[in-house]
Amino acid sequence: MTVAKDGRRERVRAMLADLKMPGALEAVDGILARADGGAVTATGAIEELLEAQIALRNNRRLDSAMRSSRLPAVKTLAQFDFAFQPSIKRGQIDSLHELGFVERAENVVLLGPPGVGKTHLAISLAIAAAESGRRVYYGTLADLVASLAEAKTAGSLARRLKVLTHPAVLVVDEIGYLPVSRDGAVLFFQLINARHERASTVLTSNKGFEEWGGVLGDEVMAAALIDRLLHHCHIVNIRGNSYRMREHQDLLRSGSEEAAQGVSA
Template identity: 45%
Template sequence: MPLDLPDHLERMLSRLKLTAIRDQLDSLIDEAGRRELTIREALTLFCEREIARKDQRRIEMSFGLARFPFTRDLAGFDFAAQPSIDRGQIRDLATGRFIANGEAVLLLGPPGVGKTHLAVAIGREAIVAGYTVLFVPATTLVATLVKAHAEGRLEEKLAHFAKPKLLIVDELGYLPFEPDAAHLFFQLVSRRYERGAMLVTSNRTVGEWGTVFGDPVVATAILDRMLHHSHVVTIRGESYRLREKRRSGLLQKAAPTLAPPTPWATTTGV
């Protein structure tokens, strides 16, 4: 009985998991014919389309696993509104070299200046480059570690947060840590030190981290490891949200106050 070649070929492509070639076979053959490709060139074309499909699926799956709170990219960041940022430094971070070297990135600045936007954009670029990424709010991270410690599963959770090549910890400093939580965070930083990259956003200067962690000694130990191989980006500028409200007339410029200025107001002049 003669072999049904098209069906047989489709089954072989499916078995080899060459689904892009299988699904686009007729159009790929037509394209190769129109371009008068040699067999070697046609095979190269088929493989390129297969790799492109697999890369796209990997990227889409990794975006989901990273748990980004929203979609942001560098093209959508308004560098002109934040002139204190070195655009070249951000683009260099987006290449992922710091991830390959297991280094830390600290994005510091007052609320609303784009720290989380940049963190997500750098994380997405890292995924495209082939790195695994996990995004977690600092409060969620700490609560998870505290709960795991109480249930005797701390090692399991430390291993979970140590696994991705890049761990993004967002909004560190908005709420102070309990002393026990600070020690748990220190264990995670130690686990990742020189082995896994971290990107941390914070509204506090590093000099205030003793207050954040509730223990200056623990804060010093954490900073000692994070600053050893680090890139610190300090953003000095006005909140995007406040700027838009002011432009729309919903918010007037604040009247002078006798209250002492915050460190960011002193630094940024806002």
């Protein structure tokens, strides 16, 4: 009896190895032990086994995306504290993370003052896309414009634009902090034009659209750019306090508590 059972388990392990499912292979013994003990049903066991494989695959995709996408940090939806930012509609953010917008090549624009989570949510959308196997790329507006300007000087602008049109999700972070030259604005317009209706762009800005003309140094071009962006677009308008300030306040508070304890000791 146990010999037959052990033989079947060995075959299960061999098949998982054959199917190249190392995550499931690593988890299978533990799951079967709990199934034998009655702690998990047959459906639960299959579910856990597949979940273990999917978790490993997503981790690998994330590792490779972190190497190639230039994402500056790992920020996930699970790490985002919605209670801190009540102006954000959780339903909208959750549904964006289901990635229908990527499927439909729609854009996302995150607007709001410093520290409210614009970059965090832009990265978490890119990470969700990377975990689903899509190619993603991150840059600040200043970085992307600099790389396009460099390519233009080298005579390879068309190739660079093609490379930057390829990712299913491109994050363009920090529109508004650093001014862009007129030439830079033209390059940015070309980039958005190339991606329009082909692939999703996720943009963040501390400035409302009415101020983008000032950032890009050209009202007419800004209007044409915004017109393309908004054609198929989800806007997340965040009004609230900086999360960085909260962290500073927590530090200040714990510092003053320690000081108070020092006095009373």
